Amino acid sequence: MARAAGRSSGNLPAARTGGDGVPGGLAEPAGVEGRVMDIMTRTQPAGWQLYRLGQLFDERKEKVSDKDFRPLSVTMQGIVPQLETAAKTDDGDNRKLVRAGDYVINSRSDRKGSGGISDYDGSVSLISIVLKPTRAIYPRFAHHLLRSPAFQEEFYRWGHGIVADLWTTRYADMKNIRLFVPDLPTQKAIADFLDRETARIDLLIEKKQRLVELVAEKETMTRDTFTVKGVSDNHLMPSGVEWFGDVPSHWVICRFNRLISSKVDYRGRTPEKVDEGVFLVTARNIRNGVIDYERSQEYTTEADWAALSARGLPEIGDVLFTTEAPLGQIAQVDRTDVAFAQRIIKFRANEAMVSNDYLAQFMMSSQFQRSLQLFSSGSTAAGIKSERMAHLFGLVPPKAEQAAIVSEMREEKRKLGGLIAPIQGSIDRLREFRAAFITAAVTGQIDPENWSRRGTTDRRLDQIEAEMGA
Numbered sequence: 001m002a003r004a005a006g007r008s009s010g011n012l013p014a015a016r017t018g019g020d021g022v023p024g025g026l027a028e029p030a031g032v033e034g035r036v037m038d039i040m041t042r043t044q045p046a047g048w049q050l051y052r053l054g055q056l057f058d059e060r061k062e063k064v065s066d067k068d069f070r071p072l073s074v075t076m077q078g079i080v081p082q083l084e085t086a087a088k089t090d091d092g093d094n095r096k097l098v099r100a101g102d103y104v105i106n107s108r109s110d111r112k113g114s115g116g117i118s119d120y121d122g123s124v125s126l127i128s129i130v131l132k133p134t135r136a137i138y139p140r141f142a143h144h145l146l147r148s149p150a151f152q153e154e155f156y157r158w159g160h161g162i163v164a165d166l167w168t169t170r171y172a173d174m175k176n177i178r179l180f181v182p183d184l185p186t187q188k189a190i191a192d193f194l195d196r197e198t199a200r201i202d203l204l205i206e207k208k209q210r211l212v213e214l215v216a217e218k219e220t221m222t223r224d225t226f227t228v229k230g231v232s233d234n235h236l237m238p239s240g241v242e243w244f245g246d247v248p249s250h251w252v253i254c255r256f257n258r259l260i261s262s263k264v265d266y267r268g269r270t271p272e273k274v275d276e277g278v279f280l281v282t283a284r285n286i287r288n289g290v291i292d293y294e295r296s297q298e299y300t301t302e303a304d305w306a307a308l309s310a311r312g313l314p315e316i317g318d319v320l321f322t323t324e325a326p327l328g329q330i331a332q333v334d335r336t337d338v339a340f341a342q343r344i345i346k347f348r349a350n351e352a353m354v355s356n357d358y359l360a361q362f363m364m365s366s367q368f369q370r371s372l373q374l375f376s377s378g379s380t381a382a383g384i385k386s387e388r389m390a391h392l393f394g395l396v397p398p399k400a401e402q403a404a405i406v407s408e409m410r411e412e413k414r415k416l417g418g419l420i421a422p423i424q425g426s427i428d429r430l431r432e433f434r435a436a437f438i439t440a441a442v443t444g445q446i447d448p449e450n451w452s453r454r455g456t457t458d459r460r461l462d463q464i465e466a467e468m469g470a
Contacts, residue, residue, distance in 0.1 A: 038178045039154040045444025048182045054175030056142070057131035062097040069123040072098055074106045078116030078143075079124075095123035096130050101139050103131040103146055105155070107168050113152055117143040129171050138184055140191035145179070145442040149435045180444065190441050193448035197457050201434045204461065208427050215416050215423075216288075220366060222412050226405045227365040230397060241393050243370045248397070252353075256392035259359060261350040264312040265386045266340045267323070271300040271308065278305040282341040283322040286331040289364060289413075291320070298341070305339040312346065314338075317356040319347040319363065324383030328372045330364045332356065345386055354394070358402035361409055362395060426468040433460060 041050065071082035079098070098104055098118050105115035107129050117139050124130065133139050145151060154177055161167035181187065229236070234248035241253060271280060277299040284296040300308075318333040323343050333346070340346060349359045362368055371392050376382040397405065437457075440446045451457070 039150055039157065040443065041178045041180055043443075043445075044180050045182070047186075048180040048444055051136065051179055051181055052175060053177045053179060056134055056137040056179070056181065057103065057175075058134060059171050059175075060097060060099070060102060060130040060132050064095055064097045064123050065093040066095055066123050067093070069095070069097060069121060071095070072104070072118065072120060072122040072124050074104050074114045074116075074124055074128050076113050079104050079118040079120065081120065081122075094126065096126060096128060098122050098124055098130055099132070101133065103133065103139070103142050105129050105131070105146065107170065112156060113147070113149075115147060127168075129169075129174065136184075137181060138187040138191055140195065141181075141187035141442070144191060144194045144438055145181075148439045148442050150439045150443065151177075151179075182444065190448055193452065194438060194441055197452075198434060198438065200457065201430055201437075201461070205427055205430050205434075208423050208430075211423050212420055212427070215420050219412060219416050223361060223364060223409055224366045226408060227362050228367055228395065230401055231404045231408050239395075243367045243374075244393070244395065247395060250398070252396040254353075254394055254396060255390060256394045257390045259350055259354050259394045259396070260347050262312060262348045263386065264340075264346040265323075266308065266311070266344045266346070267342050271304040271339060271341060274299050274301055277301050279338045280341050281320070281338050281344070283325060283329065283343040286320055286322050286329045286344070289330055289332070289360065291331045291334060300339050308339050314340070314346060315348065319349070319356055319360045321345045321347060321363065323386070327376055327382045327384060328363075328369050330360055332360050343383075353396055355399070355402055355406070357406040358397075361406060368392070422469050426464060429464045429468060430461075433464060 044050070073080050073082045098121065100119055100121055102118050103115065104118055104124055105128065107127050131142075133142050146155075155169050155174060156167065158173040158177060159167045159169035160173075182190070228244055228247055230248050230251075234250070236246040237249040239245060239247040239253055244253070247253070273280070278301070279293070280298040280300045281291055282296050282298060285291050285293060287295065314333045314336050316333055316336065320331045320333065320340070321344065322329040323345060325343060347359065349356045354362075372384055373382060375388050375391055376384045377388075437446075441448065
């Protein structure tokens with residue numbers, strides 16, 4: 001495997017070699033050539049003091065059992081009671097203790113941004129770093145400081161690993177990260193300011209996300225009608241299948257496997273991950289009928305691609321299906337120079353019965369998704385084995401009606417996409433503003449009192465709304 005390069009930008013100014021007020025030698029991240037100024041210490045606000053992170057926090061390393069301390073999840077939203085969908089292990093007696101008020105951060109880069117101050121006593125997996133704030137730092141200020149994008153980049157820069165998704169930062173390195181921190185009253189004032197202002201931004205984002213969800217629900221309702229009732233008035237009859245209800249009398253009901261001419265189940269050995277190579281489509285990339293190449297970017301070797309392709313080369317239009325985590329997401333192959341990871345099955349339609357395009361629409365319908373849940377297994381994250389899909393049913397309209405359903409759904413998606421685009425653009429801009437705003441506050445670039453007095457948040461939010469037309 002190729003080793004990932006050091007995470008320095010390479011053009012930062014040289015760091016001071018002394019007089020920074022931090023006792024002891026300060027190591028630089030592995031792989032960084034020469035001494036460079038830390039991301040968090042490029043400028044020193046007046047009256048703020050320079051610390052190593054290890055002076056602001058003590059590492060909590062006590063091992064406990066989740067039988068005694070409830071399991072917690074470390075998420076992008078903070079520290080929460082463990083999610084039902086979280087992967088469980090048999091190693092519940094080998095976890096780290098968390099006390100209310102501790103800061104917990106996931107050490108791995110594929111969970112970048114996951115962390116926060118815990119409101120709970122509990123336990124977390126060993127890949128998390130648990131920090132107990134000292135008297136030098138106010139916990140809510142620490143929450144915003146360590147969750148800021150600037151700190152996340154610095155934390156990542158001090159990591160080690162082989163490829164990006166296996167990049168890990170250890171506490172032994174993390175404790176040397178340098179931070180400018182104000183006195184406790186100023187920390188509290190900044191934390192209160194950020195709690196108040198980010199809550200306003202979050203509420204606006206939440207309202208816009210709900211609008212996006214409502215539009216998406218309209219697409220789902222339209223698909224459910226078309227794939228079970230058709231695009232025009234049809235004489236209906238009981239289907240005999242609970243989750244279908246009444247269906248057009250001239251449609252064929254059959255076992256799902258009759259709709260498939262070939263399938264490739266990609267479970268098995270995990271492909272080797274490398275920095276550059278063949279794009280590896282994972283279950284995370286498959287969302288809402290398309291492959292989202294931005295959602296996860298992983299690569300495998302030419303050799304592993306050849307081995308995976310030996311099971312069956314993909315063709316444009318083949319239907320991809322995720323078997324778990326999450327179960328039942330659908331997409332169609334839109335390029336053939338990619339490899340497919342575990343938890344994905346590739347279906348090719350039996351063209352004597354259905355087209356690939358109709359098959360994808362049918363598999364995205366709520367009725368088919370409901371049947372998946374009935375035949376799935378797993379106490380935490382639902383999943384289904386390919387052989388169990390033989391128990392499912394398919395609905396087969398005549399070919400002309402299949403084509404009409406596909407055409408109508410594409411037009412519906414185009415129209416609804418036009419509604420969603422400006423709303424989603426506004427959400428993205430709000431998130432960018434929120435991230436930059438937090439970083440500016442915790443690094444002393446803005447004065448909370450002046451910011452509030454001038455109504456700067458209101459003006460910036462109004463500006464974003466006007467620019468995005470949402």
